[in-house]
Amino acid sequence: MASFAHIRSLTRHETILAMVVVFALVALSAQSDRFFTVANLLNQGRLMTEVGLVAVAMTFVIASGGIDLSVGSIMGLTAILIGVFWHNFGISLPVAAALAVGVGTLGGFVNGLIIARCGVPPLIATLGTLALYRGLAEGISQARSVGGYPDWFYLLGQGQINGLPTQLLVLFIFAITATIILSCTVWGRTVYAVGSNEIAARFSGLSVERSKLAIYTASGFAAAIAGVIFVSRVSTTRSDMGTGLELDAITAVVLGGTSIFGGKGTIVGTILGLILIQSLKNGLSLAGVRGDGTIVVIGAVLIVTILLSNIFSRDGFPEH
Amino acid sequence: MLIKVLPTFLSLSLLTGVSYAAPAWTGADDQPTNPLACDASPADVASKPYDGGAAVDAPNRKGKTLKAVDIPKLVGIGYFTATSKGIAEAAKEMGTMDVKTDGPTKANIDDQITLIDNYTTSGVDGILYAANDPVAIAPILKKALAAGINVVGYDANSSPDSRQWFVNQAEFNGVAKSLIDTLSKEIGEDGAFAIVTSTFTTPNQARWIAEMSAYQAKCHPKMKWLETVEAQEDNILSFNQAKTLINKYGPDLKGIVGMTSVATPAAADAITQSGKCGSISVVGLATPNAMKPYFASGCVKSAILWNPVDLGYAAAYVLRATADGDLKPGSKSVKAGKLGELKVINGSEILLGAPFVFNKENASSFDF
Numbered sequence: 001m002a003s004f005a006h007i008r009s010l011t012r013h014e015t016i017l018a019m020v021v022v023f024a025l026v027a028l029s030a031q032s033d034r035f036f037t038v039a040n041l042l043n044q045g046r047l048m049t050e051v052g053l054v055a056v057a058m059t060f061v062i063a064s065g066g067i068d069l070s071v072g073s074i075m076g077l078t079a080i081l082i083g084v085f086w087h088n089f090g091i092s093l094p095v096a097a098a099l100a101v102g103v104g105t106l107g108g109f110v111n112g113l114i115i116a117r118c119g120v121p122p123l124i125a126t127l128g129t130l131a132l133y134r135g136l137a138e139g140i141s142q143a144r145s146v147g148g149y150p151d152w153f154y155l156l157g158q159g160q161i162n163g164l165p166t167q168l169l170v171l172f173i174f175a176i177t178a179t180i181i182l183s184c185t186v187w188g189r190t191v192y193a194v195g196s197n198e199i200a201a202r203f204s205g206l207s208v209e210r211s212k213l214a215i216y217t218a219s220g221f222a223a224a225i226a227g228v229i230f231v232s233r234v235s236t237t238r239s240d241m242g243t244g245l246e247l248d249a250i251t252a253v254v255l256g257g258t259s260i261f262g263g264k265g266t267i268v269g270t271i272l273g274l275i276l277i278q279s280l281k282n283g284l285s286l287a288g289v290r291g292d293g294t295i296v297v298i299g300a301v302l303i304v305t306i307l308l309s310n311i312f313s314r315d316g317f318p319e320h
Numbered sequence: 321m322l323i324k325v326l327p328t329f330l331s332l333s334l335l336t337g338v339s340y341a342a343p344a345w346t347g348a349d350d351q352p353t354n355p356l357a358c359d360a361s362p363a364d365v366a367s368k369p370y371d372g373g374a375a376v377d378a379p380n381r382k383g384k385t386l387k388a389v390d391i392p393k394l395v396g397i398g399y400f401t402a403t404s405k406g407i408a409e410a411a412k413e414m415g416t417m418d419v420k421t422d423g424p425t426k427a428n429i430d431d432q433i434t435l436i437d438n439y440t441t442s443g444v445d446g447i448l449y450a451a452n453d454p455v456a457i458a459p460i461l462k463k464a465l466a467a468g469i470n471v472v473g474y475d476a477n478s479s480p481d482s483r484q485w486f487v488n489q490a491e492f493n494g495v496a497k498s499l500i501d502t503l504s505k506e507i508g509e510d511g512a513f514a515i516v517t518s519t520f521t522t523p524n525q526a527r528w529i530a531e532m533s534a535y536q537a538k539c540h541p542k543m544k545w546l547e548t549v550e551a552q553e554d555n556i557l558s559f560n561q562a563k564t565l566i567n568k569y570g571p572d573l574k575g576i577v578g579m580t581s582v583a584t585p586a587a588a589d590a591i592t593q594s595g596k597c598g599s600i601s602v603v604g605l606a607t608p609n610a611m612k613p614y615f616a617s618g619c620v621k622s623a624i625l626w627n628p629v630d631l632g633y634a635a636a637y638v639l640r641a642t643a644d645g646d647l648k649p650g651s652k653s654v655k656a657g658k659l660g661e662l663k664v665i666n667g668s669e670i671l672l673g674a675p676f677v678f679n680k681e682n683a684s685s686f687d688f
Contacts, residue, residue: 032442040441047434144350145521147455158459234429236455238521243428285438290422291431292395 013257013309017272020305024276028283035283046165046233048278050075050226050242052271053171055249055256056178057222059270060215062253063182065195065262066122068216070111071223071249073133075242078104078227080137083146083237093153101224107133108220112213130246138239147236157232167229174222179267191215195262252277255302257309276301347520347548347579348530355531356497358539370649371480372668373461378468381445381643386470388419388446388639389439390632391432393476395423397553398607399581399628400450402688403475406632407448413657414640419448427518427553429453433460440464446639449483450475454523458482470643474635475628476524480668484642487635488665489626490675492524496531498624498675499603503575504540506601506621512544513575514565516583516604518553525579532577546573551583558586566594578604581625585610588620608683615680622679626672629688634659638670 029036054071061068078100085096107129114125159166182188190211193201202208223242231237256273258265277298284294390407392400404421411417422439424431429452437460439447447464451457454477461482464471474487507513517525529548536543546569551558562576562583576591578584584604588611591600597619606623614620637656641647647654653661654670665671678686 034442043437043441047437142346142520145453145455230430233459234433234453234456235459236453238429238453238456240519240521241429244426281434282438282441285422285435286442288442290420291435292425295425 014266014269014272016309016312017255017257017269017276017305020301020308021272021276021279024279024283024301028279028287031283031287035279035286040282040286042163042165042168044278044282045168045171047282048274049165049167049171050230050233051245051248051252052274053174053222053226053229054219054245055252055270055274056171056175056267057219058249058253059178059256059258059265059267060182060191061122061219062250062258062260063195063262063265064191064212064215065198066115066212066215067126067250067260068108068111068122068219069126069246070107070129070133071219071226072242072245073130073137074104074107074220074223075227075230075245076239077107077133077137077140078224079231079237079241080141080239082228082231084140086149087146093150097228101221101228104224104227105217105221108223109213109217111220112216115216116209116212134239134243141237141239145236145238149232149235154232154235157229157234167233170225170229174225175267175271182267187211187214192263195259195264197263248277251298251302255305276305345515345529345533345545345548347515347517347526347550348533349523349526351527351530353531353534354493355535355538356493368667370668372484372486372649373465373471373481374649375468375470375484376466378470378643380645381470382645383416386417386419386445386640386643387443388417388448388636389444390419390421390423390448390635391435391439392421392423392450393432393452394425394427394553395421396425397582398610398688402607402628403450403632403635405688406629406634407636408632409629410633410636410640410657414636417446417636417640419636424452427452427522429456433457436460436464440467440469444469446470446472446643448635448639449473449478451478451523452476453521454478470639472635472639472642474631476522477669484668485638485647486669487631487638487672488669489628489631489672491665491671492527493531493535495605495624495675496528496535498677499528499577499605500532500536500540500543502603502622502624502677503577503601504543506603507543507574509540510542510544511574512546512569512572513577514546514569514573515548515577515579516551516558516561516565516587517548517579518583519550520548528579551580551586553580553582555582555586558583559590562587562590563594566590566596566600571599573600575601575603578602578606581605581607581610584623585614588614592617592619606678607688608678608686609688611678612683615678615683618680622677624675624677626675627686627688630659631672633657634662634670634672638662 081100081103082097085091085099086093111126111129114120115122156166190206194208194211252273253270256269280298281294411419432452458479461471471483472485473483477486549561551561576587578587584606588602602620605625611623634656641654653663656662663671
């Protein structure tokens with residue numbers, strides 16, 4: 001029996017993905033001697049933090065059988081509001097950033113209300129708020145960008161602590177917390193239960209509505225934090241920030257083995273998915289492959305990894 | 321009571337808004353403007369000390385083959401294909417530059433920053449770029465300078481201290497003057513017009529619109545600006561926006577100004593399809609190839625642009641001269657192959673020349 005369990009753990013999606021990541025890292029290091037250096041890898045960590053934060057929260061959303069398309073727009077709205085609160089209203093920067101994060105979180109909460117209370121399918125609800133929040137960002141900003149932040153603010157996006165990019169620590173804390181919540185708490189179990197079978201979850205006495213509200217609010221919060229980090233990294237605010245971010249995050253989550261139908265998924269998988277995408281983007285570029293070639297490879301890797309995982313999974317059939 | 325009074329207040333406040341404040345046009349940036357004289361007298365050029373950055377501990381690259389990368393705003397549109405062609409042409413002519421073009425597939429700041437970051441890590445000698453955002457791109461360009469890479473911008477600038485030189489295709493107030501003068505000639509001194517731009521934050525477009533607003537107020541005060549609409553640099557979106565403008569303003573609309581090489585032909589197409597040729601004029605920035613059909617049908621009389629192939633060509637020569645140390649702070653001009661001597665302006669910019677007006681007669685002699 002022990003050996004059987006051992007074989008099963010080998011064929012888990014995360015294990016397969018980890019092997020793909022290792023293979024990719026080795027292959028990419030062979031292509032360019034500038035790839036596998038501490039400086040480059042840390043720098044890549046810096047670049048993937050914003051998508052990472054959103055993807056970690058998105059794991060909860062997708063594992064609960066939902067989707068959140070509005071995260072890129074929430075990020076843009078948060079970014080704009082930091083600039084507007086600080087520059088136009090003269091609020092001190094930490095308070096302005098906190099307020100902007102508050103509004104972003106509220107955006108996620110509104111998503112949750114529409115989905116949980118009004119029963120609108122998540123795809124449609126967040127497709128609506130995707131347009132709504134982006135429109136607000138463009139309207140509020142009047143297409144003006146705000147720059148010239150004080151130097152200390154750049155510590156978050158451009159600085160480092162003990163040699164580590166600051167925002168990578170944020171992602172690390174975020175991921176650890178999320179792992180604990182998802183795998184070790186009643187709350188995390190509820191997410192899987194809702195994703196597997198919402199009606200069964202409801203009849204088991206679980207609070208499905210409250211769980212959904214919390215999930216989408218958390219997703220909004222993560223997108224808002226990503227917005228603050230992004231502004232700090234590029235030192236300006238623009239209303240088109242975060243466009244397309246939702247697709248990058250969803251790709252990482254799905255590549256990480258979270259079932260798009262809900263009920264299954266881990267934070268470790270999502271982080272591995274993130275690392276794979278980021279190292280492909282960077283490594284191929286260093287090896288001299290152009291941007292358009294890189295996205296072709298990423299698409300192919302996504303499909304091949306999911307296929308491999310399905311072939312090796314116990315019954316040989318897709319999970320659903 | 322309040323309900324009855326409210327509309328009066330609203331309309332009053334609207335009226336005062338229109339008549340007293342001279343609002344900047346939507347899509348203009350908030351930098352100070354410097355409109356040219358209404359006649360053709362040249363502006364005085366105030367000389368300014370070098371304000372560009374420096375590549376830190378750059379190795380001596382004189383005469384050595386340069387490994388360079390060209391990162392435009394985006395790839396896959398005619399304009400940047402033309403600049404890349406110019407860069408490749410110059411590289412071939414010099415024989416000492418190994419250059420490739422790689423850019424984001426959408427005009428996205430984050431993708432562009434990531435690309436520059438990757439090329440900085442991969443250890444190129446020189447970077448040529450056209451910025452999607454002047455501020456957002458600055459930290460990563462400074463990082464490239466700190467790594468000893470020569471950095472030269474073209475087409476769209478970044479903050480001066482984040483690059484060594486910038487090849488300026490045409491001065492903003494010069495382009496603005498050309499556009500407004502041409503427009504007033506076609507729609508009359510009291511005609512109303514609308515603008516189709518890329519996005520309100522795109523630096524070049526925002527600067528041109530600001531300068532156009534200032535020049536129009538100074539030299540053609542009776543012309544009426546209706547609206548500025550965004551259309552990314554997207555063909556279909558530009559067409560739809562132009563169509564919407566035509567339907568929205570009806571006979572009031574006398575002219576459409578296209579601020580991108582995509583928007584101008586799309587607006588011309590929209591007017592052709594609406595059967596408004598002759599009653600609505602199109603002027604704007606455009607490449608001659610895209611405009612040839614509309615010149616031929618008589619729907620568009622003229623378009624304005626510099627030669628993007630020359631722009632790329634000049635940028636490659638400026639990068640070479642910078643790497644060689646021939647172009648350095650304090651230089652007054654730089655040699656750029658077949659283009660001859662180009663002038664240094666505004667501290668750390670190289671001026672390509674005056675904008676060029678294409679029309680039915682001269683368009684056939686250009687192919688880009």
